[in-house]
Amino acid sequence: MTIKTRIDARFEQLKTENRGALVTFITAGDPVYDVSLEILKSLPEAGADVIELGMPFSDPMADGPAIQLASERALANGQTMIKTLEMVREFRKTDNDTPIVLMGYFNPIYRYGAEKFVADAKEAGVDGLIVVDVPPEADEELCIPAMNVGLNFIRLATPTTDDERLPMVLQNTSGFLYYVSVTGITGVNAPDISDVLKNVARIQAQTDLPIAVGFGVKSAEQVREITAGAAGAVVGSAIVREIEANLNEDGSPREGLASRVKMLISELAQGVRT
Amino acid sequence: MTQVDNLANSLMNGPDENGHFGLFGGRFVAETLMPLILDLEKSYEQAKADPEFQKELDYLLTYYAGRPSVLYHAERLTEHLGGAKIYFKRDELNHTGSHKINNCLGQILLAKRMGKTRIIAETGAGQHGVAVATVAARFNLPCTVFMGAMDVERQSPNVFRMKMLGAEIRPVTAGRGTLKDAMNEALRDWVTNVDDTFYIIGTAAGPHPYPQLVRDFQSVIGREVREQMMEAEGRLPDSLVACIGGGSNAIGLFHPFLDDKDVSIYGVEAAGRGLDGPDHAASLNGGQPGVLHGNRTYLLQDDDGQILEGHSISAGLDYPGIGPEHSWLKDIGRVNYVSATDQEALDGFQMCSKYEGIIPALEPSHALGFVKKLAPTLSKDHLLVMNLCGRGDKDVFAVAEHLGMNIKG
Numbered sequence A: 001m002t003i004k005t006r007i008d009a010r011f012e013q014l015k016t017e018n019r020g021a022l023v024t025f026i027t028a029g030d031p032v033y034d035v036s037l038e039i040l041k042s043l044p045e046a047g048a049d050v051i052e053l054g055m056p057f058s059d060p061m062a063d064g065p066a067i068q069l070a071s072e073r074a075l076a077n078g079q080t081m082i083k084t085l086e087m088v089r090e091f092r093k094t095d096n097d098t099p100i101v102l103m104g105y106f107n108p109i110y111r112y113g114a115e116k117f118v119a120d121a122k123e124a125g126v127d128g129l130i131v132v133d134v135p136p137e138a139d140e141e142l143c144i145p146a147m148n149v150g151l152n153f154i155r156l157a158t159p160t161t162d163d164e165r166l167p168m169v170l171q172n173t174s175g176f177l178y179y180v181s182v183t184g185i186t187g188v189n190a191p192d193i194s195d196v197l198k199n200v201a202r203i204q205a206q207t208d209l210p211i212a213v214g215f216g217v218k219s220a221e222q223v224r225e226i227t228a229g230a231a232g233a234v235v236g237s238a239i240v241r242e243i244e245a246n247l248n249e250d251g252s253p254r255e256g257l258a259s260r261v262k263m264l265i266s267e268l269a270q271g272v273r274t
Numbered sequence B: 001m002t003q004v005d006n007l008a009n010s011l012m013n014g015p016d017e018n019g020h021f022g023l024f025g026g027r028f029v030a031e032t033l034m035p036l037i038l039d040l041e042k043s044y045e046q047a048k049a050d051p052e053f054q055k056e057l058d059y060l061l062t063y064y065a066g067r068p069s070v071l072y073h074a075e076r077l078t079e080h081l082g083g084a085k086i087y088f089k090r091d092e093l094n095h096t097g098s099h100k101i102n103n104c105l106g107q108i109l110l111a112k113r114m115g116k117t118r119i120i121a122e123t124g125a126g127q128h129g130v131a132v133a134t135v136a137a138r139f140n141l142p143c144t145v146f147m148g149a150m151d152v153e154r155q156s157p158n159v160f161r162m163k164m165l166g167a168e169i170r171p172v173t174a175g176r177g178t179l180k181d182a183m184n185e186a187l188r189d190w191v192t193n194v195d196d197t198f199y200i201i202g203t204a205a206g207p208h209p210y211p212q213l214v215r216d217f218q219s220v221i222g223r224e225v226r227e228q229m230m231e232a233e234g235r236l237p238d239s240l241v242a243c244i245g246g247g248s249n250a251i252g253l254f255h256p257f258l259d260d261k262d263v264s265i266y267g268v269e270a271a272g273r274g275l276d277g278p279d280h281a282a283s284l285n286g287g288q289p290g291v292l293h294g295n296r297t298y299l300l301q302d303d304d305g306q307i308l309e310g311h312s313i314s315a316g317l318d319y320p321g322i323g324p325e326h327s328w329l330k331d332i333g334r335v336n337y338v339s340a341t342d343q344e345a346l347d348g349f350q351m352c353s354k355y356e357g358i359i360p361a362l363e364p365s366h367a368l369g370f371v372k373k374l375a376p377t378l379s380k381d382h383l384l385v386m387n388l389c390g391r392g393d394k395d396v397f398a399v400a401e402h403l404g405m406n407i408k409g
C-alpha cells in the first residue's frame, strides 16, 4: 500500500531544492503546555523541515539525561497523550505542510488503545510515528494499524542492524528511515560522521526511502556534514538543553525562552541552507 | 481453577518462539538491542542442548552455591499456627544468602560462552547485585551494578558487600531512585556497550529470552522440592507459597508443579501500606497490562500509561512490573496471587525469627505473612511448602528502625 503523507511531500520538495532536511525534536509539554506550543508553532519559520514531537514517558529507556528531564518536566506540568494530540491540532490550524512525527514509547499508546490512538493521531494531523520499543517482530501491535489509517511508521536502523536484518527493518517502514548514529542513548556521544555516512550509503543501496541521521547531532556543522550524504539530520537533545538552560530555579520558563529556541533552530538550519 | 488434564496441554511449555506467554512477554526493545537479544536466545538454546554446560552449572550449584538447599519441616511454626504442616525450602542457605545465585551462575556461564568480557546488572535489595558481583569475582570479569540511590541508602550492608567483591556501584538518581530506574539505567548502559557487555537480569522479567532463561535457572528450586517432598512424605505437597518481586524465586518453585493440578499455588505480592491506596507494589492485584522493560505484563501505571513507582518495605519487591509468565498464570487462573502488607511482613519476620530461629529477608517475610493467615485454615495433613528465599542479615537495620529500636549505636 502506498500512502502519501506530508512527510513524503516534504522530502520530494527538498530533493527538488537539492538540500537536506533539518529534523527537530522537542518534547510535547516541555516545560509547560503553552510555551511548548509556542515553540512548536515557531519551528517551521525558524527553519525546521520536519518536526518530531516527543510524547513524554516516565521511563524513556533509549534517551539520555536531557530528554529524560524534558519528559519529567512535561509530565510534572500535566502533559498527557490527549494534550499532545491537542497540540498537534492547534499547530495544524496555521500550518498544513510541515510534517509532524510523534516519537515515544509504546506503553502510553497501548494504554490509550493502539487502534484508537492511530485514528486520533491521524485526525489531529500527525503524519508518522516513531515508537522506539516496538521492533519489526511486533509489527501487528502498532505498525500495521498505523499504516492502515495512513500514518507513516518510521523505524530506526542502528549500527547493530546488519545486512541480514536490514530487510526486516525496512519492510514496513515508510516516510523515511531513521539511522541512529551511535550505539547508545540520545544526546550523549558524538557520532563519527564518516562512519555514519558509510552506513547510510550501505543502507541506501537497499532502499529508496530518505534516510535521516540522529543521536548526538548538535551543531549546524554536523548537520551540514551529515546532509552531504543523507536526506536529513535530526537534532534533539541540543534543542531540549536550550529549553533547560532557560528555566528559572523553580523550573518555570524564563522570559524569551521560545525566541531563544527559535534562534538556535535558525542557526542549525544554516546547516541545510548554505 | 483451570484443569490440566494431560501433558499435551502442559502449562510448562511456554513461551512460544516469540517469547509470548499468552498475551504477555515478547520482545519490546529498541532496534540496537534486537540483534543482541536474538543472539542471546540462540546462544541459550545451544547451551541448553550442551551437556557440558549443564555439567559445569551443576558442579557450581553443588560446590559453590551449596545446593541442594534443604527442605526443612518448620515444626514450631506448624505448631504455633495450628494447621498445615509447614515446610521451608531453605534457599536462604545458599552462598550469598538468597536464590539469586542460582540464576547468576547460569547467566555468567552463558556470558563466558558468548565471549563477553564485562558484566552489568540492576539491583533493588542488593541481593541480586551481591550474587552478580560474586560470580563476576569468581569468573574474573569486571562488573558494574546499577542501584537506585534510595536503595543504596536503605541496603547499605549489601552495597559494602558488592564493593568488597570488586563491583562498581552506580547509584541511579533518575525517577525516584529505585529498582525500575536502576533497570532503565542498566538498559541504557547495555545499548551503549553492545559489543562486550552481558546484562545479567535479576528476575524473570525483561525481553525474551530473559523470562524463560531466568525461570529455567531458578527451576532447580521446584525440582528439588519435588524430590525432597517425595522422600520426606512420599507424596507431592498440597500447596506452594512464594513472595513476588519480579517473580523469579516464585516461578522457580512453581514451574515444575504447574501441571500437578492438585497442588495449589500462591504468589504473594507486596501490598505496602494497603491495596486501597497508591503505596504498594502489587502489579497483578493492582495494575493493568502494559509494556515496560522489554515485555508485556501487568504494570502499576496511571490512566495515561505512565509507570508508577511501587512501594514496599522491602527494596526487593517494589518493582512496578512482574515477570510475564506470572501475568499469564494469573489470567488463566492457575496461580492464586495474593498479597501481604508491610505490617504483615514485619509480623512474619518476627514470627519466623522467634519460632524457628531463622531471620528471614523482608521479601519472604511477605510469604510468611500470608502463611500466617493461610496455614490455620488448613488441616494438619496438608503439606505446605514456602520458599524461604533469602536471609535477613541485610534487613536488620531497616527492621529495627520500623520497630523503633536504635541499633546503629
Ligand SMILES: Cc1ncc(COP(=O)(O)O)c(C=O)c1O
Residues within 6 Å of the ligand: B098, B099, B124, B125, B126, B127, B128, B202, B203, B204, B243, B244, B245, B246, B247, B248, B249, B250, B315, B316, B317, B361, B363, B364, B389, B390, B391
Ligand atoms: C531474598 C529475595 N527474595 C525475593 C526477591 C524478589 O525477587 P523475585 O521475585 O525475582 O524472586 C528478592 C529481590 O531482591 C530478594 O532479594
